[in-house]
Amino acid sequence: MAPKYKLVYFDVKGRGELARLLFAVAEVEYEDYRFKEEDWPKLKGDTPFGQVPVLEVDGKPLAQSNAIARYLAREFGLAGKTAWDQAQVDMIVETMQDMGNPVIPIFMCKNEEEKAKLTKTYAEETLPRYMEALQKILVANTEGKGFFVGDEMTLADLALFASFDWFEAGAKNPLEKFPKLQEFKDRIASCPKIAAWLEKRPKTEF
Amino acid sequence: MAHKYKLIYFDRRGRGEVARLLFAAAGVEYEDFRFKKEEWPKYKGTTPFGQCPVLEVDGKPLTQSNAIVRHLAREFGLAGKTAWDQAQVDMILETMQDIANPISVICLCKDEEEKHALKATYEEETLPRYLEAVQKILAANKDGKGFLVGDEMTVADLSLFWTLDCIPVMVKNPTAKFPKLQEFRDRIAAVPNIAAWLEKLPKTADWDNSNVEHNP
Numbered sequence: 001m002a003p004k005y006k007l008v009y010f011d012v013k014g015r016g017e018l019a020r021l022l023f024a025v026a027e028v029e030y031e032d033y034r035f036k037e038e039d040w041p042k043l044k045g046d047t048p049f050g051q052v053p054v055l056e057v058d059g060k061p062l063a064q065s066n067a068i069a070r071y072l073a074r075e076f077g078l079a080g081k082t083a084w085d086q087a088q089v090d091m092i093v094e095t096m097q098d099m100g101n102p103v104i105p106i107f108m109c110k111n112e113e114e115k116a117k118l119t120k121t122y123a124e125e126t127l128p129r130y131m132e133a134l135q136k137i138l139v140a141n142t143e144g145k146g147f148f149v150g151d152e153m154t155l156a157d158l159a160l161f162a163s164f165d166w167f168e169a170g171a172k173n174p175l176e177k178f179p180k181l182q183e184f185k186d187r188i189a190s191c192p193k194i195a196a197w198l199e200k201r202p203k204t205e206f
Numbered sequence: 207m208a209h210k211y212k213l214i215y216f217d218r219r220g221r222g223e224v225a226r227l228l229f230a231a232a233g234v235e236y237e238d239f240r241f242k243k244e245e246w247p248k249y250k251g252t253t254p255f256g257q258c259p260v261l262e263v264d265g266k267p268l269t270q271s272n273a274i275v276r277h278l279a280r281e282f283g284l285a286g287k288t289a290w291d292q293a294q295v296d297m298i299l300e301t302m303q304d305i306a307n308p309i310s311v312i313c314l315c316k317d318e319e320e321k322h323a324l325k326a327t328y329e330e331e332t333l334p335r336y337l338e339a340v341q342k343i344l345a346a347n348k349d350g351k352g353f354l355v356g357d358e359m360t361v362a363d364l365s366l367f368w369t370l371d372c373i374p375v376m377v378k379n380p381t382a383k384f385p386k387l388q389e390f391r392d393r394i395a396a397v398p399n400i401a402a403w404l405e406k407l408p409k410t411a412d413w414d415n416s417n418v419e420h421n422p
Contacts, residue, residue: 049301049339062293065301071293087268087277094270095255133255 005030024197028074073155103170123171211236232282232404279361
């Protein structure tokens, strides 16, 4: 019998969106439980580590957004076809952390001058370095006209797709100098199941 | 035919150590290639993302310490026995990042006042919250006398073992209020393959500021 899935998260995209994209691509039913920020203190103590998202599978909790994503990807056959492919997919998913983490200090920075400096480093050095490396990987695989790893969509493609909004919060137009990544983004967005989800999903700022 | 493994990393424990612990636990041969900090510029451009560690498997590169760790764990049967166990193991690996990453951030913080505040939050709130949660998971499995997930050692145990050794650079005696975690740490250290590695490992600077990595 199919497992009963419930994703518990704030009413934002944030660290919950990758799981939601996986459910959409796999066309698997789940409860997309979104709570309001004021309800968080009440729920926090019930989570394994005082954090969300949490995925409940038949009532059993799994925390940590990337552990959730990898678990669902494996269950849905979206983790990569071979052990080595899975490792390459994993490498790309991990890289999203490195690319996205600098955005937090930029957001939190109260000093305008410091913030401008951090943003400049992110937009002109950090992010382009990773974008260049990713574009290289994409191009090496079917000339960049397909996916990051192998012949079919995997978690790696969805993880990057889900991260673009986040990068843009730290640096304007990050794909300007990376046409193959822009094409990739457009290509993923127009996959029917993803397009349907993008259309249907609650419209939140983050 | 057995794979040829080469782990490329700085001459320190840091983000290479869990991979090394996996090789030790599994009893698998590998080349433990360590370069000095000043040699890094020479290697940096040859890596997929300008970062290390890099694991070469039959000459093919894999980077990102956690991707390396999960790949080796799966190859060596140390990832967890069922899909759900693997997910729980993975959850713990992620949590070890949440415990260790703030240490780097605090070490690298230049503003003394901010550094002091961050350290206080880490010591009084963040760290106890995580250690309590991890101890609870351990205690729920065989009353805390075994491993974190299932009946056998997994990479979750090795990662916790290593993380507990990293914390003291920021917070002394982190397991003082978490006796089951201290017992766990000692139990893992006594596993023959692990004890042999701890005996043999190069005595490099363990976790000082030079171990703190900053990805510019």
